[in-house]
Amino acid sequence: MNKTLIQELIELLGPDSISTSEIERIQCAHDMAPVPKLLGMVYKSKPDAVVRPKSPEQLQQLVKFAAQNAVPLTPRGRATTMMGGAYPVLGGISVDMTARRGIIELNESGLTVKVAAGTNYETVLKFLSRRGLTLYSYPSSAPSATVAGWLANSAMGMGKAGLGIGSSRFGYSADSVVDLGVALASGEYLESVLTSGHKVESFLGSDGILGIIDTVTLKVRSLPLRQEPFSFNFKDIKELCAAVKECISLKPFFVVFEDENLLGFKKKAGLHIPQTQLNRGNHPAQNIVTIVLEGDEASFETDVNKLRQIIASHGGQELARQIAWAEWEDRFRAMNHKKAGPNLLGGEFTAPLGQLTEVIRLVNKMGKAKNLTIGIHGTLGVKEIVLMPQVLSDQRKKFRYMTMMSLVKELNDLSVKVGGAPYGAGLFNAFYAKQVHGAKYNELVKLKKQLDPHNIMNPGKGICHWTRFRVPLPKFAYGFAMGGLGLFVKHG
Amino acid sequence: MLQERLGTIQDEIYTCAQCAYCTATCPVAELKGWESYGPRGRMHLLKLVLENDYKANKELAERFYVCTTCSRCEKVCQTDLPLIEIWEDVRSWLVEDNLGPLEPHRVIDASVAEFHNAFREAAANRDAWAGDIELSRKGEVAFFVGCTSSYKMQKLASDSVRILQAIGDQVAVLGEEEWCCGSPLIRTGQRRQIKGLVEHNVEALKNTGAEIVVASCTGCFKTIRDDYPHWYEKKLPFKVMHISQYLAQQIKNGRLTFTQPINQKVTYHDPCHLGLHAGEYEDPRAVLQAIPGLELVEMHNIREESRCCGAGGGVKAGLPDIALGLARTRAEEAEETGASILASCCPFCKTNLSQAIDNEKINLIQKDITELVVEAMGI
Known part of the structure; x- marks a missing residue:
C-alpha cells in the first residue's frame, strides 16, 4: 500500500482504528508457531497497516475500500493457531477483529446468543454460566480464542469447522451456529447470512477466504445437572x-x-x-x-x-x-x-x-x-x-x-x-486442502471465485499456497523442500 | 544494553507460547486494544529485540510502562512464566538504557533520594497525620504508615492506629525513620536506591522491638513482604501483615468486636498487591462480613479474576489517563452490584477509584476497610 492509500484509509476510518506503526504491524506478522526468518523471503507476512474495525459500518467501509483498491485483507482474531492462516502472505491490511467484542443479544426462550466476532469464548461461557446456560462446544484455547476465529479456521473443513471441548457429545463447532453477520468482498454486509440466500456453513471452516465474520449467533443449552x-x-x-x-x-x-x-x-x-x-x-x-x-x-x-x-x-x-x-x-x-x-x-x-x-x-x-x-x-x-x-x-x-x-x-x-x-489448512497445510475439506473442496473453490473474484479475502491461503510474489508454491516443491530438510534430521 | 540483558531471560522468552491468554485477560490490552499493549505483544517484542529484529526505543518502553503489574497475566499463563518479574526486570534494563522510566517516575526517584518519601514532603512531618494520637517508637506491633498515608491520605493512617490502639496493641511507628518502602521505584525499574532503603527500613523496624509489622498500604505490604527478603539478602526479622489480615485475626480471637451496625450494601475491590500478588482474598471479606448490618455483594470479577483499579505499577503517576480509564471500568462494575459503598484496602485503589466515581458521577462512595471498621467500632 502506498502512502496515498494509507492516508485515504485513515481519513475514511479515523486514526483510532488504524495503525501503520512498525510496533503494531510486526505483531500481526505471526501466530503461535515460530517461523524461521528465512521464510520471510517467501511471504510478506507483515501487513502494511493494521485496522481494528469497531462497528459493522466500519468493517463494511474497510472492505469496500480494499475491494476498490485491490488491497489484500487478512482477518485476525487472537491468532491462536499454528498454520499461518491469520497473518498475510501478500502484505496489505491485517483486520484485527478483537475490537468487535461483546454479547449482542441473548434469546433465552429461543436458546441462542448473538455475539460480536472478536469476543473470546471464555467471556461467552462466563456470561452464559451466570444465567444457567452454556455452549455446546468450545475450543481448548477458550480463554483467548475469539468466536469467529475458531469458527472460521478450516480445521475439519468447510461446513464443519472446529473440534473442541463438547464435540464428542455435540458435534462440530459449525453444528451449533445458527446465523452469521458477514462482510463480503464485494463490500456488501450481510447482517443475516441465513436470510441472505447464502449458506451459513460456507463461511464456517473456510479460513476467512470468502468473507469476514462480524457477528455469530450460537445455540446455547442449559447447564447440565451433572x-x-x-x-x-x-x-x-x-x-x-x-x-x-x-x-x-x-x-x-x-x-x-x-x-x-x-x-x-x-x-x-x-x-x-x-x-x-x-x-x-x-x-x-x-x-x-x-x-x-x-x-x-x-x-x-x-x-x-x-x-x-x-x-x-x-x-x-x-x-x-x-x-x-x-x-x-x-x-x-x-x-x-x-x-x-x-x-x-x-x-x-x-x-x-x-x-x-x-x-x-x-x-x-x-x-x-x-x-x-x-x-x-x-x-x-x-x-x-x-x-x-x-x-x-x-x-x-x-x-x-x-x-x-x-x-x-x-x-x-x-x-x-x-x-x-x-487439522486445518491455513497457509502451511493448504497443500492438503482437498483432504481438509473433503467433498466440500470443489464447492469452496467455486464460492471463492464467485464471492471474491479479485481475491482480496485472505488471499494465497486455504485452497492454495501463495508466496509473496503471487506465485503459488506447488505441492511437489513443498514435498521436495521438506524431504530435503528431513534428510538432516540426525538420529538422536 | 537491553538486548544483552534479555539473554538472561531467553528461556522464558522462547517458552512463551504466544497463546494470548494473558492478553485476553489484561485490562490495559482491553482498554488500548492494540496488540503491542498486551503481555503477549510485549513478549513478542522482547523476542524480536533479542533476535535483533527490532531496536528498543521509547515506543517500546511505553508499552512496558503502561502495565499496572496487576499480575492477571501471570495467573493465566499456561507455561507458568514469572511475568511480573519479567516486566519489572525489563523496566530496570530500560532505565539502564535511558529509555525509561517515564518523567513523573524520575521525579519520585529524586524525591525519595532527597526527602525519603515520594512527595517531596519534609521528613520531619512524617507524624503530622497523628494529630492528638499518642505515638510510640517501641511496641509489639509496628505500623508502617507509608508515604501516601503519611502525607496525602492521613485519615487512613490515623484510623489504622486508632483501631490498633483501641484493641489494646502497643503500636510503634517510625516517624522520621520511616523511609519510602521503595515500591514506586521497584515497580518502575529504578533500583539504584533500593538496597539502601530496604536496609534502613528493616533496621528501623527491628529497633521497634515488634515481631509483627502491619501496613495499611498494600504496596508497602507487598514490597516489604515479597521484595525485601531479596534485597535484604536474608529472612526478615519480623512477620509482615496487611491490616486486613491482622484485623481478621483479631476478630477471630475475640479482641476486635463491633458495636455499631452499618446497614449498607458494600462491594469489595481486591487490591492487586493483596489479592493477586499475595493470594489474600478472604481476610478483608471476613472483616467486612463481621460488621453487623453490612451486606457484602460481590462484583463479577473478584479474587483471582479481580480487575485492577488501574493505579499500580507507576501507571497512576506516569499515564494517568490509562489509570482513570481502568478505574472507570472497575467502578462501573461495582455500581452494577447495587452497592452504596465500594470498599477496598489500598490508598492507591482509593485515590483512583474515587476519582473515577467523581468523574463519572457514579452513585457510590469509596471507603477503606479501616474507615468502616472505625465506624463499626464506634471510636
Missing part, C-alpha cells in the same frame, strides 16, 4: 485406545489422553505427574485418559458405571477424583510443558477413530526410526480423533529446528495415509 471428569491410567497405550473407542457409546462430553512420552515432557518441565497407587506405593501414571461425562442424575450414574466397566475390561486403573478434577481444570493448558523445549514441534491432524491404535503405532514407529521421543496428546472428536504428536525442540538451534520442521509434513502425510487429514 458434569464430572474421571481419569484413568493404562500401562498399555493400545488398551487405552481400545477403551476410548468403546466409550464413544456413552457420548462423553470430552475425552483427552496423553501418552507416557508426553507425561515425560511434563516431568522434564517440572510439572507434577499424577500418581497411581499400585502395590501399596505411589507410581507415576503412564498413559492417562480423562473422560468427562454429563447428564441428569439417573443417566449420569448409569454412564459412570458403564464407563468404569469399560475401563476395567481394558485393564485401566481409575485415578483419584482430585486428579481427574485437576486434569479437567487444566483442559485449557495443553502447552503447559512447553518450557521443556522450549519449543514444541509436531503435527495436529485427525484420523478415523477406528484407526486410533494404528495411527499411534505409526507415530511411535516414526519416532523409533528417527530416534526421536514423540509425545502424543489426543482428543476425541465426533467420529474421529485429533492427535497432536510433538517433539521437544529449540528454535535457537536454527538449522536443527529447520530440519525438524520436516516432521510436520511427515505427520500430515501419515494422517492422510490412515484416512484422516491435517
